[in-house]
Amino acid sequence: xxxxxxxxxxxxxxxxxxxxxxxxxxxxxxxVFYGIGQMGxxxxxxxxxxxxPDVWNNITYLGSWFNLLIGMCVVILIxxxxxxxxxxxxxxxxxxxxxxxxxxxxxxVSFALFSALYLFIVGFLFGSISGGSDVSFVKDIxxxxxxxxxxxxxxxxxxxxxxxxxxxxxxIILFLSSIAIESIIQLxxxxxxDKYFPMEIIANLTPNPFLKDIAVQPGIEIANPLAEAQIPxxxxxxxxxxxxxxxxxxxxFILTKKDIx
Amino acid sequence: MTAVLNINGxxxxxxxxxxxxxxxxxxxxxxxxxxxxxxxxxxxxxxxxILDVLNADAGSFTWNGEAPSKxxxxxxxxxxxxxxxxxxxxxxxxxxxVCKIKEVNESEVDRVLSVVDLISxxxxxxxxxxxxxxxxxxxxxxxLGNPDTLVLDEPTNGLDPQGIAEIRAIILDLANEGKTIIxxxxxxxxxxxxxxxxAVLKLGNLLTHGPIQTILNTQExxxxxxxxxxxxxxxxxxxxxxxxxxxxxxxxxxxxAEGKDSAYLNKALFDKGxxxxxxxxxxxxxxANFLELIK
Ligand SMILES: Nc1ncnc2c1ncn2[C@@H]1O[C@H](COP(=O)(O)OP(=O)(O)OP(=O)(O)O)[C@@H](O)[C@H]1O
Ligand SMILES: [Mg+2]
Numbered sequence: 083x084x085x086x087x088x089x090x091x092x093x094x095x096x097x098x099x100x101x102x103x104x105x106x107x108x109x110x111x112x113x114v115f116y117g118i119g120q121m122g123x124x125x126x127x128x129x130x131x132x133x134x135p136d137v138w139n140n141i142t143y144l145g146s147w148f149n150l151l152i153g154m155c156v157v158i159l160i161x162x163x164x165x166x167x168x169x170x171x172x173x174x175x176x177x178x179x180x181x182x183x184x185x186x187x188x189x190x191v192s193f194a195l196f197s198a199l200y201l202f203i204v205g206f207l208f209g210s211i212s213g214g215s216d217v218s219f220v221k222d223i224x225x226x227x228x229x230x231x232x233x234x235x236x237x238x239x240x241x242x243x244x245x246x247x248x249x250x251x252x253x254i255i256l257f258l259s260s261i262a263i264e265s266i267i268q269l270x271x272x273x274x275x276d277k278y279f280p281m282e283i284i285a286n287l288t289p290n291p292f293l294k295d296i297a298v299q300p301g302i303e304i305a306n307p308l309a310e311a312q313i314p315x316x317x318x319x320x321x322x323x324x325x326x327x328x329x330x331x332x333x334x335f336i337l338t339k340k341d342i343x
Numbered sequence: 344m345t346a347v348l349n350i351n352g353x354x355x356x357x358x359x360x361x362x363x364x365x366x367x368x369x370x371x372x373x374x375x376x377x378x379x380x381x382x383x384x385x386x387x388x389x390x391x392x393i394l395d396v397l398n399a400d401a402g403s404f405t406w407n408g409e410a411p412s413k414x415x416x417x418x419x420x421x422x423x424x425x426x427x428x429x430x431x432x433x434x435x436x437x438x439x440x441v442c443k444i445k446e447v448n449e450s451e452v453d454r455v456l457s458v459v460d461l462i463s464x465x466x467x468x469x470x471x472x473x474x475x476x477x478x479x480x481x482x483x484x485x486x487l488g489n490p491d492t493l494v495l496d497e498p499t500n501g502l503d504p505q506g507i508a509e510i511r512a513i514i515l516d517l518a519n520e521g522k523t524i525i526x527x528x529x530x531x532x533x534x535x536x537x538x539x540x541x542a543v544l545k546l547g548n549l550l551t552h553g554p555i556q557t558i559l560n561t562q563e564x565x566x567x568x569x570x571x572x573x574x575x576x577x578x579x580x581x582x583x584x585x586x587x588x589x590x591x592x593x594x595x596x597x598x599x600a601e602g603k604d605s606a607y608l609n610k611a612l613f614d615k616g617x618x619x620x621x622x623x624x625x626x627x628x629x630x631a632n633f634l635e636l637i638k
Contacts, residue, residue, distance in 0.1 A: 085446075089443045089444065092436065092439065092440050096431065096432055097431055162429075166428070168428065171423075171428075171441075173395060173416075174416065175416065175421070176413050176416040178395075181413070341397045
């Protein structure tokens with residue numbers, strides 16, 4: 083196991099695309115978070131988003147958007163294995179399909195871990211500097227754990243799409259449009275089953291905090307997952323974890339069915 | 344002799360194309376086994392199946408008597424079709440990944456890079472390599488860990504004449520060390536110079552297999568002529584070590600036993616009172632033999 087993850091990082095540490103994407107995410111997260119807090123006018127102030135304990139819900143909600151970028155990075159890394167034929171070479175050299183899945187899952191979990199850790203640092207700094215709240219910083223820190231699961235969820239979707247499609251450009255398009263594709267399918271599914279679709283479940287892990295706190299701007303309609311879905315966060319979490327395992331299983335199934343070209 | 348590889352009735356189809364039809368082969372330790380055949384005859388398909396990247400429709404195979412697994416593949420050095428590496432990584436970084444997969448000491452990287460003459464470019468990115476350099480790197484990769492068995496699909500593909508000679512020398516060295524080498528090729532000259540055994544495939548069918556001398560008739564022939572061919576023929580048949588006498592045109596062709604050369608033949612004829620007007624060594628025409636085989 084340790085060797086498998088070491089091999090994964092040997093591949094990506096010298097890879098520029100990997101650094102560009104993570105660099106972007108790690109730079110933009112605090113920058114955008116800071117920017118949002120500075121918005122507002124005399125009547126509405128956004129600066130309270132920095133305060134404990136709200137900061138955890140707020141920063142993970144923001145982070146969830148960047149999860150799409152990280153998922154894109156996973157798509158690229160996995161499609162590379164097929165387009166460079168290095169997956170095939172790894173099998174020839176002495177790995178098997180289980181090693182492939184385990185390697186990629188370990189990579190995904192490590193990415194999620196780094197991102198969650200980074201959000202913790204950013205959130206903690208914003209919360210500490212802004213002051214104005216007496217609650218302990220650990221209150222509501224569960225959002226970080228939920229974010230961690232969500233990150234794994236998005237990246238597992240990336241894994242399955244990349245393994246199925248194998249072409250980088252097509253996989254990125256399909257991955258980024260998966261939410262849209264899902265919502266079209268949902269139209270045909272009766273309530274409440276439509277609320278259990280994977281992308282929606284994963285997205286709902288980090289509920290939109292702005293809907294709780296701030297008056298909804300007229301003209302912008304955002305579904306409030308908490309109000310509408312009425313699936314408690316705990317249930318969402320369990321369903322998401324189940325989906326993640328299903329995704330890994332399907333990915334393995336796809337691999338075993340196909341010749342390795 | 345122990346079988347390194349046992350292939351048992353393997354078949355593989357791509358839709359309507361029967362790429363491999365009930366192939367059964369045994370490859371023994373120490374053999375340099377050439378798989379010959381025209382384009383699309385199923386050579387790569389065979390190697391892909393025994394390396395577990397292609398799923399056979401039927402049949403089975405064993406490595407050293409055991410069911411194939413990733414552990415058996417770790418001990419085989421393989422080059423299948425094209426060199427596959429990360430373009431943005433250097434030669435050294437790429438091989439270091441292979442070392443980790445094969446559970447081989449990293450010190451092997453510099454050794455194999457030296458063997459294929461790439462050590463001076465060890466820190467260049469793979470994508471900057473020429474075709475021949477990529478092929479050399481793939482061969483280097485197959486040599487990592489000094490495996491007892493090598494599987495090589497057209498190992499000299501894309502190499503310059505010097506490169507071909509070098510790789511051939513490497514293969515011969517490995518063969519002399521007693522390693523088992525399974526090699527697909529359509530370069531007859533290459534097969535003749537390196538292989539001890541061959542199998543010939545055509546459209547997925549095994550046409551024939553066995554020691555290379557018997558299959559491709561690689562033994563050298565001696566051609567002799569003199570004034571009276573009938574007497575010559577009769578005399579030749581009485582000389583020790585002479586076989587396969589036949590007459591074509593105005594010349595007699597024959598084979599000499601191991602250790603006997605044309606000087607021996609000349610002396611033997613002279614002792615019997617015959618002066619040969621011509622004695623020459625005739626290389627057998629591999630290409631003609633091969634084309635005859637796959638007709
Ligand atoms: N992925 C594939 N899809 C469809 N047909 C294939 C595929 N791979 C191989 N084939 C077919 O299988 C047959 C055998 O191909 P294979 O690659 O084994 O030939 P080969 O002996 O290695 O040829 P070459 O000397 O050109 O390398 C060919 O008819 C080929 O068209
Ligand atoms: Mg081939």
